[in-house]
Amino acid sequence: MGQQAFKSCKKLISVEIPESVTKIGNGAFDYSGLSSVNIPNSVTIIENNAFSSTQLTSIRIPGNATQWERAFAGCSKLTTVIIESGIKKIEKGAFANCTGLTSVSIPNSVTVISESAFSSCTALTSIDIPNSVTEISSTAFSGCKSLIHISIPEKITGIGTSAFSDCTALSSITFPSTLTGIGDNCFEGCTGLTTVDIPATVSYIGHTSFKDCTKLTSVSIPDGVTGIIGREAFSGCVKLSSITIPQNLEGVRANAFSGCLNLKSVTWNARDCSFSRDNVFPTSVITSFTFGDNVEKIPEGICEDMEKLTSVTIPESVTSIGKEAFKNCIYNHRTTKTNQKYPSVNL
16 A cells, blocks of 8 residues: 555545555555554554554554554544554554553563654553563653553663653652663653652663652662762752662762752762762752761762751761862851851761
């Protein structure tokens, strides 16, 4: 079936595709009035936008299909999708902007959910991702504003850039113990999230990965976590009141916790961690900073300009305090016996 064969045929409602057809061309029914179609098992290739922006309410993807990129993008009335066993990949943009889609069942044959596969499916409330899936690509579910919970399968080691960004109803995430990386912008703008438990296997928490999660009150980052916390990773998490930096972390990037306007308490367990002096923490609100028992180096400028800091705990394990670590820590409470211009320090 040729490219754009029935494109923009607004009065075309139903089509019977014969078994002799093996390919449906690019934009074949794009913007048509098509509301009913049966794709035969003989079809192996459904080219870009073949059924996009049609009036389809239900569709069956035959198990033999190996190519169907953006095939149903923009089908706003699509509510029922049957993906038959045999499909290996949910193709790029396959159901993007299908705003009427509320749920999808993905068969165990699927191993990859491609880029933007379900992006902006604003009515999608739930999706069961089978354990066969090994890859969730960038923007796969971005803008799914009704999605409430997501469970990441055990074979997933990394989650793509912006995979769940702007899923504003998302209230909980279950991460697998195999996860090693959370992509940049991955959960940015997920304003329904209240708690995040990072697995100990993670070595990368991406730039802006949880930025503007405005209801986030609890973040657990266990000592097993290595690598870095990226730039603006938790920026704008205005309800976060405390954070613990794990002992094996290698770096914290600029503005990682900037804009966390209720972040009063920081526990720093990192033994040897590179630290950006570019506003990692909100300097105007932190009152307590505790360095853990195994900390050896206090990074340069770590508490600089923390004007409300009243308590610092430094353990005996510390061998060096970096340049300007406590510079400009001005406070308005009783000074210590030495009248030092720093907050009280417990050794």
